Amino acid sequence: MRAKGKRKLLAGGAALILLATLAGTWATDTWPFSGDERYCWGAWQANSGPDFLSDKDLKEENGRRAAQEQAPTPQRPTGSCSVTIDATRTISDDEVTHRTEVTLDYGPVPKDAAKRASWVIEHLGGDALPLPDGLPGTVHGLGGTIVLPKRCDTADGRPTVVTLTADSSSTWTRGTMSAPAGLGGTRSVAALLVAAANRGMAAAGCAAGQPFELISPMLQLPERTESLYGEACRIPGFTFDKVTGNNLEHQVGAVDRDLQSCSVRIQRGGPLYDAVMVAQPRLAALLDGATGDKAPAPGWRGTGVFTDDYAIVRADCVGRPATFVMVSMPSYAQKAFTDAVTERLGCAPLAPRHTQPS
Secondary structure (H helix, E strand, O other), rough: OOOOOOOOOOOOOHHHHHHHOOOOOOEOOOOOOOOEEEOOOOOOOOOOOOHOOOOOHHOOOOEEEEEEEOOOOOOOOOEEEEEEEEEEEEEEOOOEEEEEEEEEEEEEEEOHHHHHHHHHHHHOOOOHHHHHHHHOOEEOOOOEEEEOHHHHHHOOOOOOEEEEEEEEEEOOOOOOEOOOOOOOOOHHHHHHHHHHHHHHHHOOOOOOOOOOOOOOOOOOOOOOOOOOOOOOOHHOOOOOOOOOOEEEEEEEEEEEOEEEEEEEEOOOOOOOEEEEEEEOOHHHHHOOOOOOOOOOOOOOOOOEEEEOOOOEEEEOOOOOOEEEEEEEOOOOHHHHHHHEEEEEEEEOOOOOOOOOOO
């Protein structure tokens, strides 16, 4: 952690002892340095925009900000950082405590194929927006992920990623509920993520070449999560009977040549079906080695793996590989999703002709 501004000079061994003691331990807004603090490998500066980094908000809410971090190194190319804000205020004679935790992780995607499929759905699906300017990643209101260049890959070829997540809640006598995390919206999340990725690469020794740069505005999803009437995510053939559909909602995610996603949820409940297509080269690299070397099923084009829990399929589509990840989806829905995407992109279908569910 670095601090901007004047620091007291400490002599000889005493300075070394202090620095060794402070490295990797808790730092707070009471840190014995002057000026605006920096957090998460020096990537984020206090009072630089988002509410969770604002000293003014801390003072107004009797709050305290603390950080714990471990930067990646060339010898250990994994790292983490968490910034936690605790605040208290009184509302109608009731004490309300507010806690926000913003977390960064630097490291490779999971090695296990099932865990990697779940990771891709979690970070690239749902309401995730693709980063602009060709940056290989996505963001949403509470976090995001960015895939680092190939020079940062692990020895076994897995891409290294930087992920940002946030959790925030307010607690009072009647219970606990989720609360805004103060990240400042998707554009702010993207800026936080890009800054952390550049700092992480520098610390890990793989920062050769141009750093990531965020220039263009963020795109927005065409639709919000809504109740399911008819076809899920406007995909022909991805339908449910009326009784089942009345209890579901769906999210049309990103829809472009690099990324498309669809998420179906039980209303006020958990996930039911998720599907993602990735064709952006570094995003597709997240699934290298997970698709096998055979067709996933009779009649399917490309290579892949079908299990009871997930399906991963990769095939050429207009001159580059497109990879599909589908979790907990029945076979008719897998076919409907892949047919819709390949038709939109202008390439041959992956699946045999699908039929409507009986």
